Amino acid sequence: MxxxxxxxxxxxxxxxxxxxxxxxxxxxxxxxxxxFPIKFFPVEGDEGEQLRRQFVGYPDGFVRGDPGGLLMTVGYLNIKDELFNMELRPDDVWVITFPKSGTTWTQEIMWLILNKIDTEAAGKIPVILKSLFLEYSGLVPKADFTLCQAANEEVSILEIYEDLPRDKPRILKSHLPFSVLPPNILNTNKVVYVARNPKDVIVSYFHHHKLIKIQEFNGTFAEFVDYFIQDQVLYAPYWSHLHDAWSKRNQPNVCFIFFEEMKKDLFLSVRKIAMFLGKDMSDKEVNKIVEFVKFENSKDRWLGFEKDLKEKGLFKEAGSFLRRGEVGDHKNYFDEELERKVDDWIQENLKGHDLKFPQY
Known part of the structure; x- marks a missing residue:
């Protein structure tokens, strides 16, 4: 033609x-x-200048999608079409979340389920290599792309994925909403989607931006709250991300689970994920996974890897990626005014929806 x-x-x-x-x-x-289903435009003017001034980890600024308002880095534009058109293997499995909703915890569980609960190997392999971060190369400078173990800066993340062994499923991790992921994903692959109360997401995401230099935020917690509820943080809007996934929760290839449910009954949650992935496990096997992924055990294993990142200057010395892993940690950060502001925001965005967060 x-x-x-x-x-x-x-x-x-x-x-x-x-x-x-x-x-x-x-x-x-x-x-x-x-x-690609949406167009991106630079965030310019006073808003763009303010975001660059406070989110200093993103010196090139942000782009916003239309329709939908998805806020992403400029670097994402270089990979969006490739990711949208990526070839899926029939046995690929995904963990998809809005950031700081339990991703790391869940991908560790999924890796163990799909790798015969090999805790010895799991203890040696950094969790970020068990489930490679799909859009990572579009979020960070090339100089920091070594986190994905690319031997060459010009190697794309999809080339790395393609080189993964074909004798076992790939675990693909993304914080992107379904709207910009491969359109055949739910006809081809299984997806575990984890949701978390937005108040705790806000607190955890704030500390995330304070820890990681390439995503550094230099403002106050109250300022970060305002950015979050105004859809001015990376991957926002939070609600469209969540509502879209919630609308797909009854599809056979979707396992929708709440972080709060996992904290309340980890045994039941592990079993639920295992059954979804087609693995019938004994109580003993489930308990072995539960013990391995308990927060205190996971944090101990993470510290060695985190130390290396701090020595390379990618993480700041203060803080930790696996910080507290608690339900309700927002109570330690929200004053009455912030609580009221965020409660109003939540209530407004739950109108007309049957989504309810577990109360524990």
Whole structure:
């Protein structure tokens, strides 16, 4: 085909790297390029300047998607089409969350379930290598891409994924919403989605930005709360991310679980995830996983890896990635005014929805 033919019923690759808008045959024609569903625009003006001034870990600023308002780094634009069109293996499994909702904990559980509960190997392999972070290369400077174990800075994250062994499932981790992930994901793969009370997410995300230099935030907690509820943090909006996943919770390839449920009954949660992944485990096997992934045990294993990151200057000396892992930690940070402000925000965004956070 030569030239460009625009037809709203098709999505065709007409030249290398070029495709036309499509809806009808996105999933049905092998090799067809899927057109990215949203457009991104730089966050400019006073808002852009303010975000760059306070989120100093993102010197290039942010871009915002339309429709939906997804806030991402400028670097994400270099990988978004590749991720959206990535080839999925039939046995791929995913852990998808809004940041600081229990991702690390869940991916450790999933790795053990899918690797015959090999706790000896699990203790030696850093958790970030058990489930590679899909969009990582679009979030950080190339100089820091070594976290993904790329031998060459020009190697894409998908090339790393493609090189993973085919004799066992890949565990893919992402904080991206479903709207920008491969459109055939739920027809092809199983997804564990973890949700967490937004008050605790805010506290944990604030400390995350205080710890990691490439995502550094130099403002106060109260300022961070305002950024969060105004959809001005990376991966925001929180609510569209969560509501979209909640609407998919009854699909056969989705396991929707709350962080609070995991904290209340980890045994039951591990069993639920195992059954979802097709693994029938004995009580003894489930208990072995539960003991291994208890917060205090996970934190001890993480400290060695974290020490290396601090020595490389990627993490600040103060703080820890696995900080407290508690339910209700926000009570130690919210004064009455912040509590009222966030409560109003939550109530407004739950109107018309049947989503309820567990109360423990």
């Amino acid at each position: 030569s030239g460009a033919l625009l037809d709203s019923s098709f999505c065709l690759r007409v030249r290398p790297g070029e495709c036309l808008t499509s809806q009808l045959f996105l999933l049905s024609v092998p090799g067809m390029a899927k057109c």
